[in-house]
Amino acid sequence: MMAATLIIVGSLFMIIATIIKRGLPAMSWDMISKIPGGGFYIGKEGGLLNAIVGSFYIVIGSISLGLLFSLPIVLYINLYLPEKSRLAQFTRLSFDVLFGIPSIVYGAFGFTIMVYLGLRSSLLAGILTVTILIIPILIRSIDEVVRRVPKEMKDAALSLGATQSETIRVILRQVAPGIITAILLSVGRGIGDAASVLFTAGYTDSIPTSLSQPVATLPLAIFFQLSSPIAEVQNRAYAAALILTLIVLILSLAGRYYSRKFSKNKI
Amino acid sequence: MIQNLLRVEKFVDSPIETLHVTREFRNQPTFDVDSIFSTHKPHISVRNLNVYLTKNHILKNVSLDIPDKAITCIIGPSGCGKTTLLKTFNRLLQNSIDVKIEGDVLVDGENIHGKDVEIESIRKKMGLLSQRPCPLPMSIFDNIAYGPRIHGVRNKKSLNVIVEKRLKEAGLWDEVKDRLKSPANSLSIGQQQRLCLARGLAVEPAIILGDEATSALDPISSKKIEELFLKLKDQYSIVLVTHTLRQARRIADYVIFMYLGEVVEAGTASEIFSNPKEKLTKEYLDGYFS
Numbered sequence: 219m220m221a222a223t224l225i226i227v228g229s230l231f232m233i234i235a236t237i238i239k240r241g242l243p244a245m246s247w248d249m250i251s252k253i254p255g256g257g258f259y260i261g262k263e264g265g266l267l268n269a270i271v272g273s274f275y276i277v278i279g280s281i282s283l284g285l286l287f288s289l290p291i292v293l294y295i296n297l298y299l300p301e302k303s304r305l306a307q308f309t310r311l312s313f314d315v316l317f318g319i320p321s322i323v324y325g326a327f328g329f330t331i332m333v334y335l336g337l338r339s340s341l342l343a344g345i346l347t348v349t350i351l352i353i354p355i356l357i358r359s360i361d362e363v364v365r366r367v368p369k370e371m372k373d374a375a376l377s378l379g380a381t382q383s384e385t386i387r388v389i390l391r392q393v394a395p396g397i398i399t400a401i402l403l404s405v406g407r408g409i410g411d412a413a414s415v416l417f418t419a420g421y422t423d424s425i426p427t428s429l430s431q432p433v434a435t436l437p438l439a440i441f442f443q444l445s446s447p448i449a450e451v452q453n454r455a456y457a458a459a460l461i462l463t464l465i466v467l468i469l470s471l472a473g474r475y476y477s478r479k480f481s482k483n484k485i
Numbered sequence: 486m487i488q489n490l491l492r493v494e495k496f497v498d499s500p501i502e503t504l505h506v507t508r509e510f511r512n513q514p515t516f517d518v519d520s521i522f523s524t525h526k527p528h529i530s531v532r533n534l535n536v537y538l539t540k541n542h543i544l545k546n547v548s549l550d551i552p553d554k555a556i557t558c559i560i561g562p563s564g565c566g567k568t569t570l571l572k573t574f575n576r577l578l579q580n581s582i583d584v585k586i587e588g589d590v591l592v593d594g595e596n597i598h599g600k601d602v603e604i605e606s607i608r609k610k611m612g613l614l615s616q617r618p619c620p621l622p623m624s625i626f627d628n629i630a631y632g633p634r635i636h637g638v639r640n641k642k643s644l645n646v647i648v649e650k651r652l653k654e655a656g657l658w659d660e661v662k663d664r665l666k667s668p669a670n671s672l673s674i675g676q677q678q679r680l681c682l683a684r685g686l687a688v689e690p691a692i693i694l695g696d697e698a699t700s701a702l703d704p705i706s707s708k709k710i711e712e713l714f715l716k717l718k719d720q721y722s723i724v725l726v727t728h729t730l731r732q733a734r735r736i737a738d739y740v741i742f743m744y745l746g747e748v749v750e751a752g753t754a755s756e757i758f759s760n761p762k763e764k765l766t767k768e769y770l771d772g773y774f775s
Binding site: 300368370371373374375376377378379380381384388391392 | 575577583605606608609611612613615616617619621622623631632635636681684685688694
């Protein structure tokens with residue numbers, strides 16, 4: 219048991235050590251503040267700002283869109299459907315299945331639809347694909363917290379003369395910490411996923427100004443630069459990995475902090 | 486009174502007739518002179534109420550009256566429909582799926598299952614205390630202010646007055662006046678239940694419904710709640726579902742004994758506890774079944 223723990227924790231540290239060792243020398247202010255200049259991919263000047271901003275665009279877009287769908291679904295299966303309703307059970311099962319589907323399948327699915335509609339790879343297509351990827355995560359984790367809301371709370375609000383929508387507001391307030399955790403979890407998944415955006419979002423050296431333009435993302439920045447034969451460019455891939463890891467780390471620490479803070483205060 | 490109820494049942498054959506008979510019945514002098522209704526007029530009247538939940542017949546032709554400004558205890562073994570009955574009073578039941586309600590529930594003479602009835606105004610008339618206290622996810626102050634706020638009280642000063650008044654009424658003011666802004670969950674469970682009572686009172690109901698409101702509390706907290714009920718019964722009609730016969734003996738003015746979804750016997754506390762007319766009631770009170 220101890221050996222297993224050591225191996226796993228050890229490999230985690232080795233991964234981080236490799237990223238830092240190879241990425242840190244390539245890190246510079248330019249790397250996070252500039253878009254790639256001419257000759258960036260043969261080791262000349264420029265940075266990864268296009269991929270950083272692109273990743274945030276994709277994640278912010280898909281989280282907003284994802285919440286727009288997940289919250290009503292969760293509220294519907296918990297508050298409107300009866301407790302042991304077949305539809306609710308079936309919905310939960312479907313999202314469990316969707317949860318387990320590899321992201322490349324989502325990417326291929328998104329690509330098929332794009333081809334069918336005659337669209338080019340774009341920010342919009344990327345956002346849509348990542349949205350489909352994270353909706354199961356959002357729904358399953360928000361569902362868990364909404365299910366734990368005591369039935370008495372709904373009755374309490376209703377018996378004070380609250381309308382259905384006022385009651386829902388009380389319940390949302392109760393589950394707010396859970397929603398934040400769910401969001402951070404999905405951000406972590408969405409921002410780090412390369413396969414779903416590979417075909418759909420494309421890659422570009424500039425920062426997109428409209429939804430129909432392609433967009434760069436950090437995982438793809440890693441992927442493309444790592445396949446370069448030039449050592450300097452490869453190191454930049456590690457720098458991109460370092461940036462990505464830091465973002466995910468900060469988000470998960472923030473998530474832990476918030477959920478702990480909320481559970482302490484229980485707002 | 487029970488004879489009266491039985492008399493109605495004899496009349497009743499079909500649901501349509503039910504409605505008719507009920508109306509007629511209400512115009513007659515319904516009750517014995519020595520019953521509680523000579524001094525307390527009926528506040529809630531239930532006539533031929535049948536409730537089906539997922540096709541189970543939960544309440545069977547229930548007819549009863551709840552006296553105004555008195556404590557009514559509904560007693561009976563588990564699963565006899567006490568809670569279901571209580572929930573039909575403020576129409577919380579209709580949120581359950583597969584529920585069918587037949588018959589009349591009249592509050593202040595108005596049929597609450599009528600078509601034009603605004604459900605929120607019915608619920609506003611009744612404060613509900615559930616088995617486990619359930620504070621809303623907000624501060625102590627906001628819990629009390631929630632009801633008045635959703636009914637349109639926005640003025641900060643009026644809210645302050647309401648919160649102080651209701652917390653005092655529920656005997657909680659001295660314990661929480663210095664921490665009104667702290668989360669309601671930080672209170673002890675007994676305090677939470679009194680907070681829920683204060684929260685219910687803040688919407689100015691006429692009736693307090695308690696669904697085993699003290700069963701999750703420690704003896705001292707339950708005693709406090711019981712004392713509050715006794716204090717509040719001059720202003721409110723209180724209906725309590727209880728498992729504890731001793732509690733019913735201590736505080737009830739009027740007792741309704743239910744068994745398997747039917748009202749077996751109803752009468753003043755002294756009648757029921759000292760001289761039950763039905764064999765079933767006597768057996769229950771003697772602890773043959775529970």
